[in-house]
Amino acid sequence: MVSASIASIREQFPIITQSKPALAYLDSAASSQKPKCVIDRIKSYYESENANVHRGIYKLSETATAAFEASRKTVAEFLGGVKEQEVIFTKGTTDSVNLVASSWCGKNLKEGDEIVLTVAEHHSNMVPWQIAAEKAGATIKYIPLTSDYRLDLDVAASLISGKTKLVAMGHVSNVLGIIHPVKSVIALAKKVGAVTFIDGAQGAPHLTLDMKDLDCDFYAFSGHKVMAPTGTGVLYGRENLLNDMPPYQGGGDMIETVSLKGSTWNTLPSKFEAGTPNIAGFVGLGEALRFVMAIDKEAALEHDRRLGARAIEVLSEAKGVRLFSKVADDWVGVVTFYHEQIHPHDLASICDSEQVCIRAGHHCAQPLMEALGVSATSRMSPYVYNNDDDVDAFIKAFRKAEKLFC
Ligand code: PMP
Numbered sequence: 552m553v554s555a556s557i558a559s560i561r562e563q564f565p566i567i568t569q570s571k572p573a574l575a576y577l578d579s580a581a582s583s584q585k586p587k588c589v590i591d592r593i594k595s596y597y598e599s600e601n602a603n604v605h606r607g608i609y610k611l612s613e614t615a616t617a618a619f620e621a622s623r624k625t626v627a628e629f630l631g632g633v634k635e636q637e638v639i640f641t642k643g644t645t646d647s648v649n650l651v652a653s654s655w656c657g658k659n660l661k662e663g664d665e666i667v668l669t670v671a672e673h674h675s676n677m678v679p680w681q682i683a684a685e686k687a688g689a690t691i692k693y694i695p696l697t698s699d700y701r702l703d704l705d706v707a708a709s710l711i712s713g714k715t716k717l718v719a720m721g722h723v724s725n726v727l728g729i730i731h732p733v734k735s736v737i738a739l740a741k742k743v744g745a746v747t748f749i750d751g752a753q754g755a756p757h758l759t760l761d762m763k764d765l766d767c768d769f770y771a772f773s774g775h776k777v778m779a780p781t782g783t784g785v786l787y788g789r790e791n792l793l794n795d796m797p798p799y800q801g802g803g804d805m806i807e808t809v810s811l812k813g814s815t816w817n818t819l820p821s822k823f824e825a826g827t828p829n830i831a832g833f834v835g836l837g838e839a840l841r842f843v844m845a846i847d848k849e850a851a852l853e854h855d856r857r858l859g860a861r862a863i864e865v866l867s868e869a870k871g872v873r874l875f876s877k878v879a880d881d882w883v884g885v886v887t888f889y890h891e892q893i894h895p896h897d898l899a900s901i902c903d904s905e906q907v908c909i910r911a912g913h914h915c916a917q918p919l920m921e922a923l924g925v926s927a928t929s930r931m932s933p934y935v936y937n938n939d940d941d942v943d944a945f946i947k948a949f950r951k952a953e954k955l956f957c
Pocket residue numbers: 580581642643644645646673675676721723724725750752753773775915
């Protein structure tokens with residue numbers, strides 16, 4: 552049974568309630584839909600609060616700055632109560648990874664050093680480290696998966712050594728939907744004094760976050776996957792590390808003084824926020840996170856798993872299907888599979904003809920596809936606004952594809 556509070560969440564998403572015929576949006580791992588309060592908040596910001604932030608000596612600019620900075624406070628709360636100066640606003644997870652890979656690695660990574668990643672990373676949490684390692688002459692080691700698609704912690708323990716300077720990994724896999732044992736890996740990294748970076752793009756939408764409990768050095772997430780606008784992202788970093796890092800980009804707002812001889816840097820978080828930010832977007836992010844924090848996360852996770860399980864029940868009986876998802880406690884409900892006779896793109900097109908949105912392809916995780924022995928998969932990713940009808944619409948489309956291709 553779905554709890555009444557979870558069921559009522561769906562009504563707050565205009566794209567779902569206004570869609571005729573009914574829309575079954577099952578691609579939230581790619582991007583989430585936005586509740587009305589977020590859409591309304593952006594509209595009201597532009598209607599009555601819009602000005603540039605931080606620099607204006609007039610009331611309207613002060614109002615815009617207050618709205619923008621209130622969102623930083625909300626993000627700090629969402630992360631379990633970190634300091635506001637530890638919250639850097641970025642364009643998204645990709646931007647956050649690039650910031651640390653460029654700034655922290657640029658200063659600290661040396662020839663012969665090692666970075667440890669996992670084979671399951673999204674390209675965004677792999678390519679920036681590869682670029683940084685190549686620049687420094689460092690090496691990257693990858694934690695493999697076990698046969699049940701979990702991280703191999705025994706191998707992780709042997710890979711993380713005195714040479715390891717940084718360990719970066721996803722909190723939740725965007726392909727497998729598995730919640731990685733980040734705390735165990737962070738503990739291994741701490742033993743050798745390595746810095747830890749967690750890609751929370753898929754963790755933030757489903758899990759309650761507490762930076763003190765996780766004890767990582769950096770954590771990144773994207774606003775658009777947690778019901779906020781696109782172009783908004785967050786990098787959490789420990790204050791001492793951020794203070795020691797050089798700026799990522801130069802420009803307005805990130806400086807203290809500029810002369811023809813050179814410049815000095817602003818304090819945190821401004822040092823890492825060059826140029827006019829996506830003000831309305833971040834105002835929307837604050838609203839979205841307040842909406843998300845009001846949801847019972849345990850009930851929502853149970854709901855997402857139940858929807859995923861509903862699809863798995865059918866797919867596990869279907870001929871020619873290789874399922875990469877299994878109902879489990881360390882799983883957020885994402886269902887990824889390969890069909891011997893139906894190409895993922897064909898299935899996604901047939902789903903589209905039935906108003907069902909699913910993802911097809913390599914999901915920006917080509918090394919993981921290689922580890923799974925496939926070039927592409929189909930992925931159905933439910934979220935708190937989905938219901939049984941959405942999954943049933945997907946199953947109907949899947950049956951239609953079976954009739955056509957098998
Ligand atoms: N990491 C993971 C695990 C993701 O799922 C994504 C988005 N698919 C990203 C990083 C990149 O996020 P963005 O494109 O919002 O920067």
